[in-house]
Amino acid sequence: MRAKDAVGRYGENVAASYLTRCGWQVVDRNWRGPAGELDIVALQGTELVVVEVKTRSGDGFxxxxxxxxxxxxxxxxxxxxxxxxxxxxxxxxxxxxVIAVRTSRRGAATVEHLAGVC
Structure with a gap:
């Protein structure tokens, strides 16, 4: 696995754990369709929420x-x-x-949840 892929997988795991702690039900992960992939599909109550996870290990990008x-x-x-x-x-x-995850060399990653981006 490439380092970039490992960082992305880590961010998706952090995001899924965050959503579960918030009381959401994760119903699908890494679903592939004809147009690409959905990172996380979850239910917040009766609302379906598709979550795009973006992870960065630095601020260069x-x-x-x-x-x-x-x-x-x-x-x-x-x-x-x-x-x-x-x-x-x-x-x-x-x-x-969108859930933005920033990894940290020391301590836990930070999570920023942006609801209803589109």
Whole structure:
């Protein structure tokens, strides 16, 4: 596994743990559809939330959430529709969130949750 992939996998694990601690139900991880991959699909009550996780180990490339471009948001919307078509789940509403994870050489990673980005 490449170092970049390992950092991303670590960030997804941190994000999934964070959501579970917040009382959310993680229903799918790393789901692959024709347009790409959804990192985390979760339920917050009866609302379906697709979570894009961006992890950075430094500030050289800016804030992690800056990597979620308009093109990426459009892809996430398409993938969310594909996920819903493939699953027998009927949420009351759907939204897309971003969780930005910053790793630390010492101590725990920091998590920033941006709700309803698109």
């Amino acid at each position: 800016g804030h992690p959430a800056e990597a979620v471009t308009p093109a990426k948001m459009a892809r996430l919307r398409r993938l969310t529709g594909q996920w819903l078509d493939a699953h027998d789940l009927h949420p009351t509403s759907v939204r897309i969130d």
